[in-house]
Amino acid sequence: MKTSPGESIHHRICPLCEACCGLEISVREGAVVGIRGHEADVLSRGYICPKAVALKDLHEDPDRLRSPLIKRHGTFEPATWSQAYAEIARRLPPVLQEHGRQAAGIVVGNPAAHKIGLGLYFPRLARALGTHNIFSASTLDQIPRHLVSGLLYGHWMSVPVPDIERCDLLIVLGANPAASNGSMWTVPDFRGKSKALRARGGRLVVIDPRRSETAALADEHDFIRPGADVFLLLGMVHTLFAEGRVVAGRLHVLFDGLAEVEAAVAPFDASAVAARCGLSAERIRALARALAATPRAAVYARIGTCTQEFGSLCTWLVDLLNALTGHLDEPGGVLFPLAPAFAANTQGADGVGRGVQLGRHRSRVGGLPEVMGELPITCLAEEIETGGAGQLRTLVTIACNPVLSAPNGARLAGALASLDFMVSMDIYVNETTRHADVILPAPSPLEEMHYDVAFAQLSWRNQARYSAPVLPRDPAQPAEWQTLLTLASIAAGTGADADTARLDDEFFAADVRRQFGDLAPRVLEATAGLAGPERLLDVALRAGPYGDRFGDRPEGLDLAGLKAAADSGGIDLGPLAPRLPALLRTPDGRIGLAPARLLDDLPRAAAALGRAAPELVVIGRRDVRSNNSWMHNLPVLAKGPMRCTALLHPDDARRLGLDDGGRARIASRTSTGERSIEAQIQISADMMPGVISLPHGWGHDLPGTVLGLAAQRPGANLNALMDENLRDLPSGNAVLTGVAVQVTALNQVPHAKQ
Ligand SMILES: Nc1nc2c(c(=O)[nH]1)N[C@H]1C(S)=C(S)[C@@H](COP(=O)(O)OP(=O)(O)OC[C@H]3O[C@@H](n4cnc5c(=O)[nH]c(N)nc54)[C@H](O)[C@@H]3O)O[C@H]1N2
Ligand SMILES: Nc1nc2c(c(=O)[nH]1)N[C@H]1C(S)=C(S)[C@@H](COP(=O)(O)OP(=O)(O)OC[C@H]3O[C@@H](n4cnc5c(=O)[nH]c(N)nc54)[C@H](O)[C@@H]3O)O[C@H]1N2
Ligand code: SF4
Ligand SMILES: [Mo]
Secondary structure, eight states, rough: OOOOOEEEEEEOOOSSSSTOOOEEEEEEEEEEEEEEEEEEEOTTTHHHHOHHHHHHHHHHOOOSSOEEEEEEEEEEEEEOOHHHHHHHHHHHHHHHHOGGGGGGEEEEOOGGOOOHHHHHHHHHHHHHHHHHOOEEEGGGTHHHHHHHHHHHHHHOOOEEEEETTTSSSEEEEEOOOHOOSSSSSSSSHHHHHHHHHHHHHHHEEEEOOOHHHHHHSEEEEEEEOTTOHHHHHHHHHHHHHHHHOOOOGGGGGGOOOHHHHHHTTTTOOOOHHHHHHHHHOOHHHHHHHHHHOOSSSEEEHHHHHHTTTHHHHHHHHHHHHHHHHTTTTTTSSSEOOOOOOSSSGSSSTTTTTOOOOOOOOOOOOTBBBOOOBOOOOHHHHHHHHHHHHTTTOOEEESOOOOHSSSHHOOOOOOOOTTSSSEEEEEEEEEOOOGGSSSEOOOOOOOOOOOTTTTTGSBSSEEOOBBBBSOOOOOSSSSSSSHHHHHHHHHHSSOOOTTOOOHHHHHHHHHHHHHHHHHHHHHHHHTTTOOOHHHHHHHHHHHHHTBBOOTTTTTTBOOHHHHHTTTTGGGGGEEEOOOOOTTTOOTSSSSSEESHHHHHTTHHHHHHHHHSOOSSEEEOOOOTTTTTTTTTTTHHHHHOSSSSOOEEEOOHHHHHHTOTTTTEEEEEETTTTEEEEEEEEEETTTBBOTEEEEEEEOOOOOOOOOOOHHHHSSSSOOOGGGGTTTOOTTTOOBBBOSSOOOOOEEOOOOOOOOO
């Protein structure tokens, strides 16, 4: 890498999506002057997407908050950190005192997974608040995946991912990694990897109601009726049993419940489900046969299958397909990553554990059970609106924008406006945070150290990478873990002036004593001089599967070693390898393939099979230059054609009298009323007839936000059409795809620009 005089080169993991690419960032005089892929990076090997370059715009965005804001008489005023904390200390504790701990709630959003300080320290605040009212974007996303992992393998984060470099058949449902760069599977350069798969004679099959960017790379693409994946997958599992294709592989000795599975899928012969799916019975059987007959094959499914009425069943059936065809925990099939730090499935005794607990408490109004300590975010509005003991009266939102990202944001916005007190940790005044009484900003990602706590547990290859801050942070701006500790102190009643360093030491020492018992003094001594997330990372690495065990295995990993490897691309820990049965943390050390919680949902699916499919339904999509709701204010991504368009098939357009580029009203009938949005139409032969595709996270035209660029082309809020009372029952996940809509033409100006 050539540098000009005065230029320095830094290596930083991209925090913008789950691919976690390694970046090479050039800095001159305190300013970012270049962002490229880091060729030596052991995970991403130089790959980046257009979003990475936007880190410069994010860092420099004039609308990004540089100081706290306090709302006085309805208007935000800049404040110092001590003023902001004092305001919270003045207003939060009285609400807790008067109404109890359950009057408080926390809502956590997607970026928390990409910021080590938020991820590791949010639990400290949650504990200090002592509330059950924890909500997150997970219940708009991947919670069915966690539920199935918990039930089958004993931990939420034991997620099998495709072994793409050795696989010869990859079947992808409801995911578009060519645009999204993968999810619950950290796989930078999916495009390159899938091309390599095909080049060595492998096959990529994509099942999606849209010929997506991923489908365009595939050998075979099947349209499926949105929301019908459960039937396709049931038909495939049925075929395996009916045709005697269940493979008695290495893991069969671990499996329980095979007979129950066979009985449960009995009503779902391929011919019984075909019409509902839109795939022929022969095609459904052929897919099952190909999976069983290909020694190295994998099925992968994501947001499109998780965010439907039977998201948990879909996720379970995907795992069953992999398991029953001998592809679970096998090279070339799906494998469990072995993460160097923080993975519960590497801690404690091998092969057995406590399993997961479910439904320890329920939401007050809807009676919905917690999963993974969370209540469905779609319950948030009713918990605020409904009076009585335990009514939510105060909220802390952390890197979350549910007014756009969750169903019926208008209702939620009304509820937020009625809170006694709301604090937001966020970088913008946006659709959600405009309702806060105090907003506490974060440093730019370039000003913080990083390690991927979650995504190292989901990576296509085992690896460890650390990022040092690229730029110094303003001395007045705390790191987010420090902000969380101050909030925890306020919530615990010990005030706004707590010494966060001392608090951090106390929490840390208590954790170490709990985790290490007699070894605690040695761990404390070994980590002397460290603080914050770095100290937690050092302990997790050293105690982890590759760790130095605090000196017992001197060649093992520790933080210092990881830091030393940052400029050479991190530490490669090799390809994924089989981990069963050691990975299991189920109480009996076995894999129960037929959990009651999932079987109990099958009658609901059977009933839905008979229901007529609506004439027109809406689904979501992601664009490579957009990221959920919050990157529409960055010039490098915002330029170019409008990305918030409603795609639909030419036949539908003709039938409905819609022109390409014209505008239309899209309406839905939900359990809480009829709602509609206006969107720009884009006619596309890539759509399945009867399906309309619109991205989420748009609708930046609400009053009181400070997103200058995003407001110029606000787009339409897809989630206004979603029904907050439609959920996947076992997990509580929101239904965000396959929702019936009516479309009517508005003005028909053929070349209208939005
Ligand atoms: N219809 C439909 N709805 C969906 C989806 C869909 O596919 N279809 N997808 C769902 C999915 S998968 C997800 S993950 C959710 C996302 O839901 P959210 O997490 O609510 O949405 P984001 O748009 O990611 O919002 C991130 C928030 O974090 C703030 N932020 C950004 N960086 C930082 C930081 O460093 N620190 C702090 N404190 N704040 C920061 C942003 O300003 C923004 O307010 O949306 C869901 N909603
Ligand atoms: N560029 C970009 N990248 C992102 C994000 C972003 O907003 N923009 N968001 C990030 C986040 S938070 C996440 S969770 C991941 C998600 O990553 P993915 O899971 O890959 O999500 P999508 O790209 O939305 O792809 C979902 C696909 O499912 C299809 N689909 C919709 N309904 C159905 C259905 O009923 N059945 C089937 N079989 N398919 C269906 C859609 O047409 C779409 O092609 O992406 C992450 N990466
Ligand atoms: S794919 Fe994701 S992690 Fe990689 S550069 Fe793009 S946004 Fe960043
Ligand atoms: Mo997500």
